Amino acid sequence: MEWEIKRRSNGCILCNKVFSEEEEYYSALFDESNIFIRKDFCSSCWDKGKDEGLFSFWKTKVPKKDKSSQPVINIDVLLDVFMRLEGNDETNQKNLRYVLALYLIRKKVFKLKSLKKQDKEESLVLYYPKEDREFNVLNLNLKEEEVEAITAEMCQLLNYPYLDHELPVDTM
Ligand SMILES: [Zn+2]
Secondary structure, eight states: OOEEEOOOOOBOTTTOOBOOTTOEEEEEEEEETTEEEEEEEETTTHHHHOOTTEEEEEEEEOOOSSSOOOOOOOHHHHHHHHHHTTTOOOHHHHHHHHHHHHHHHHTTSSEEEEEEEETTEEEEEEEEGGGTEEEEEEOOOOOHHHHHHHHHHHHHHHSOTTOSSOOOGGGO
8 A cells, every 4th residue: 555654753753842641733644646644743843844745634632641542533534534535546545535435434424325337437425414415436346355454554544643553443
């Protein structure tokens, strides 16, 4: 998978400041020649960090150490990435969009309305009740293993950087 994840840097990518417990910081996805790179910035470096190639970003917070807090995937971030990927023809990005769609269906954010056949391609027609709109997603018919692999990549890309282990898909 052509995604590179700058993670486990334990701090700001610009000033190397290590984030402290409960500190708020920014995570951002950059599209660098169709490779997604995740970078984390402290709040004071964020303005300098928003440079070319910024694809999507979100504000987040270092979780408390003592709590066995489940890392949370922010649905809004997934939706944002999903919407920004619309119309992108790069294979990896299409795969990511398809996997995001499956995940959002499972989380009941989208409803699978129908399958639409056009030429030799099949699309999933998704309904997004919150905004009363529909999306078409190319049905890639990926194998189970491929979906799993991409989902794992997606978690790494979008999760907090303080994970020592990969999450099983179902606990996301
Ligand atoms: Zn910084």
